[in-house]
Amino acid sequence: MAVKTNGFTIPEELIKLLLSLASNWGDMIDSNTLKVVHLSGAMTNEVYRISWPTKMANDSRTVLVRIYGEGADRFFNRNDEIRTFECLSRHGQGPHLLGQFPEGRVEEFIHARTLSAVDLRDPVVSALIASKVKDFHNLDMPGPKTVVLWDRMRNWLSQARSLCTREHAREFCLDALEDEICVLETELWGEHQDLGFCHNDLQYGNIMINEKTRSITIIDYEYASYNPVAYDLANHFCEMVANYHSNTPHVLNYSVYPGLEERQRFVQVYLSSGGNQPSDNEVDQLVHDTEKYTLANHLFWGLWGIISAYVNNIEFDYMEYARQRFEQYWLRKPRLLGLRY
Secondary structure, eight states, X not given: OXXXXXXXXXOHHHHHHHHHHHHXXXXXXXGGGOEEEEETTOSSSEEEEEEEEOSSTTOEEEEEEEEOOTTGGGTSOHHHHHHHHHHHHHTTOSOOEEEEETTEEEEEOOOSEEOOTGGGGOHHHHHHHHHHHHHHHXXXXXXXXXXXXXXXXXXXXXXXXXHOOHHHHHHTTHHHHHHHHHHHHHHHOOTTSOEEEEOSOOOGGGEEEETTTTEEEEOOOTTOEEEEHHHHHHHHHHHTTBOTTSSSTTOBOGGGSOOHHHHHHXXXXXXXXXXXXXXXXXXXXXXXXXXXXXXXXXXXXXHHHHHXXXXXXXXXXXXXXXXXXXXXXXXXXXXXXXXXX
């Protein structure tokens, strides 16, 4: 029997899973003792912190519960994501998977602070992120080590076409996007570029910091795959214009996009991670490549926004978000594809 608490209906299968986990840990709970807190900022799934008292006085047990968003299976294969999650956990990355139920899963709750939009602009925090992203890219993950980006975008374009009204298809120039993806695939990739295991969604809500140890944890791997590392860095820079906890979380402020010096500083730390000493040319080249990959990011997340607007019921203006990403794509394309290094 499902139970409703704090406005959240806890599915019966989740209650059974929580009771089983509690029993394994020696806790005695019932559904009336569960404390549920909705965590804002997620745009693919609904995320909750659930806690209950333990036998220890003034102590509680806490887990994180992820309820899968409507239509999320259009963007990635959930079984592949779970395998990635488990593999990353074995590598010491992120939380442990505690259990699954039909509508979602239960994860270890990490006692660290999720970053805010402001944190990304702190040079000290940014340097910690750069080093952690480098470690993430160096992970040796199972499966083919080939670029996923372009095929995924073509798949999303096909889905967007199948969902869109004629008006939206015309507004977003969907008939022209196949050619745009081909142009980007040809223009952006170079033999000098590194391929790595990329997170592909490096927004501040997916990055946590332990204030005591100053260690960074990257979470949420739905979109993780092998890609050019410049694409992942470009994703992170693009996310610096967002504040998903504002009154208008869908609005992107491109006036605060990181300037050249800030991007160079991030790339310098990234390339220096592990004791390397990159040359000025290596830093400049990666900054240059990263800036061009912002175009792929705008198309990627623009298509995501269009599809989400039709299939997801999370309170977020996905369509307006998509408009802003496409606007940036068409605005920046002439200059960025004209760059020659």
